Amino acid sequence: MKKSAQNLSSEKKTVKPVIRKIYDCLFATYGPQGWWPLTELHEARGTNPAKTGSTLGYHPADYTYPQTRNQQFEIICGALLTQNTSWMQVEKALLNLKRLNALSPEAVISLNSETLKEAIKPAGYYNQKTMRLKALACWFLELGGRTPTREELLSLKGVGSETADSILLYAFRQHSFVVDSYTRRIVTNLGLNDKKANYSEIKALFEENLPNDLAVYQEFHALLVEHAKRYYQKKSSYAKCPLLDIVQN
Template sequence: MKSRDLIEIYERLLKHLGKQYWWPAETEFEVIIGAILTQAAAWKNVEIAIENLKAEKILNPAGIKNTRQNQLKKLIKSAGYYNAKSRKLKEFVNFLYKNYGGDLNLLLNQPKNKLRKDLLSIWGIGPETADSIVLYAAHKPSFVVDAYTKRIFSRLGVIDNGIDYESLKKFFENNLPENLGIYKEFHALIVELGKKNCRTKPVCGGCPFGYSCRFNFKDERAL
């Protein structure tokens, strides 16, 4: 694939779906908490958890640090996997206090690669969550890929379905200009298409790729 083809896909999605204005959050810390809680959870259930944390006035590093894990579990229950996720929130703020004195700006102002490495060293933060934090909380260009990205682009015939996270991320970064706005918007558009049309059982009517999509001409099992 040529770089301009990927840009064409981006522009077609943008024209069809419009700007998504991600990430929906009032603060950088809220982005981080949302990125952790949204793992394997529908966003509407994450929103309930975030509202609960806001209502308790603990949606800040000190608030999470000073709240008992059992209390956190109750507040974030709607987001699922609350045992693991409450621990992940604790692990994140513990790391922040231990290494950056609780100062989120100090952490987020690290050079991109150092920040990503730091985040990946925290229990419960994998590549997708780390890249979401680098891109949407630190505002540094690190492309986020996910299951929707793999599904859509393999169905389009652009990548192999078995591609791993880092190779898929590199594919986008090597073929796009290193532009923060495009990185932020492209990932959001991919998620929107995945939710709206390119589901497990795709709804191809109304998809902007329609007949140019390889999936329409082949059995999915062959992709």
């Protein structure tokens, strides 16, 4: 799996050339990103020198996570908590939950709501997120170990397209491409989609041109985020994006 992530171009000859070139360029530039970060790996991992921001809990070139039920649930919690905030703030919230031994669905359900609110306060919108975390915990228990459908996830309170795809890709290891604001900025700037393209259209742009390789799906999304942090934070920097040379040639 690692091999295919490192060399997408050799895996699928029918891939739209520009998508293949973008992936190969980003991977060569930044290397494996090791998403989704987990609190259990804070001491053992997180030394990727090409990554901006938090480097704790990542597992570069290891696509075997999540390895446990609680790791799976932690990813689900993180996907919800990261709405409308930065990962740095989510990390603080998750570490607070870890200190309370509350990174399991059973613990979240049994935890006093006020205690839960205080724990996740760094991630913002803590009243709303507390209710939704408890609902997700109940839902996760009812799953009984099966993999949910995307439609099922979208039916849950507070779970939109990006959150659903993040949960499917990183918690349940499904080929479901995540489209965030960074990805939208990049593909729009590169002229790969219409400025008015909706989430589903951008998602299809990638899914229709990628091999069925979990590592590629995970790395591509993470690499786009890393790249955007360097070139798409300010509008004035968009023209400096090196990927423009790829799409223009």
